[in-house]
Amino acid sequence: MSGGVNNSSTKTRRLLVRLALVVVYAGLMAGVFITGKGHTLILDNKDSEDGSIKAIESLSISVDGQDPIDLSAGDRDVAKVKGQGHRVEITVKDSQMVQHRITLPLKDETLLLSIPKLLAGQPAVSHFVPLDVAPPAGETNGNNNAFTSPGAISDPAATPGAPAAPGAPAAPAAPAVP
């Protein structure tokens, strides 16, 4: 009887130890994931969308002690970072260095950091939505035979809106509409 109880308690203990190991394993994996997750941070020095916060004329920014990046008003640059929390050091021209801490959301890989908003004390990190890249001039939506028959459109002037080839005579200007 006593042996049976001991056996049962050993089994329970073994099960608990195994469960604990699984939990530790999952926790370790989650920890490695969170602390190692890479993000692309776009450092943005532009006016805010509504124009209420103006871009900084000239500044230098460093993320997590990386080499400082100089940005003028309207500039953007990129920093690669690892993990969620980051130290951002900004030195605006002719003034002291300011330090901020930012936290990045886990699920987004590419994020936009608006430096003017950060300096103004507003939420500065947002999801970066790349603009839909328009096809280069001369490249269409694929509804023609330009790919299978390259050179089929030989006269750029024949394609409305297409730029003239270098060295080609300019197409006659359209008459001005009153």
Add this chain to the structure above:
Amino acid sequence: MSGKRSFGRFLRENAVILLFLVITVLAIKPSGLSLVYIGQEMITRLGRDSFLVLALLLPIYAGMGLNFGMTLGAMAGQFGLILAINYNILGVNGLIFAALVSLPVSLLMGYVCGAVLNKAKGREMVTGYILAFFVNGIYQFVVLYMMGSVIPVRSRAIVLSRGYGIRNTLNLDSVRLSLDNLLAMHIGPFTFPIATFLVIAALCVFIVWFKKTKLGQDMRAVGYDMHVAEASGVPVDRTRIIAIIISTVLATIGQIIFMQNMGNMATYNAHDQTSFFAVAAILVGGASVKKATIPNVFIGVILLHVLFVVSPGAGQKLFGEAMIGEYFRQFIGYGVIALSLVLYAWRTRRETERLREGLRGGNMAAAAAAEGEAK
């Protein structure tokens, strides 16, 4: 007379390593490479390959020969690396994440491989080799069809343009050299990847410790004589499965270390040559199917890779074509494995014959000597 016999025995026992040493030394001069360059390459390649080759030791202790099934572990490691790249986990974290993800897969693979090899006792090497081909098919199915369709893949950079399946070559920039550069030390013209060497040293310590444990002793008993071990109460099948599981897990970690050093991964065939080069290295280092030590691993990695480094240059100089050197690599790799296996078979047969002759002739001293040599 005795000195002559012992010299002959030394030659027989170290035929592969001596032959390789001679070829390597002869090839260094025509290659035109400086000793500093060759030295740095050796340091890099020791870090890159040693872990994988060390993974072969335990199955040899357990009498299972050269574990060609380690390719299964390599595939599991690559699966983990694909996921690390997919989730953009950077640096050493990426390597640890890959190892953690692939560990359950390699445990399962190791168990399956061990169980299959138990059904094919005495023919473990060829069975492991063919098993690797079979699992390669499953790996290709998972990576080529299931990743992106069933297994979610976020990164568009690694998916084929059709929307599922992983690209042929993966750029491992996010984890490249992350372990090697973690504690890199510059001494003179050489750079030492200290962190990688520490990991390898830790594995060596583990192997030395493991051999002294009960399980390690059981493994050696099984390797020495399976039937005697069974009669002594050692669970032979279980011990053999554990040896293969540990080898497979080590091969997984080894492949991750190998890949972080290379910096890119041929998704569908990076693992093909893993076992082949690891086996060639340990054989070149003087190991045999039945006997291997830690020094065999390091001697083998150095010798094999010196030849790999110098052979294209030597080929260019001697034959006017660098590609000859590339072919030479393949030729040497397979040749060494074949030569080693032939020598092993020849030596075993010769010793058995000597033992038999000694017993027939009633010459107990000769029989005892032959038995001692066989051991």
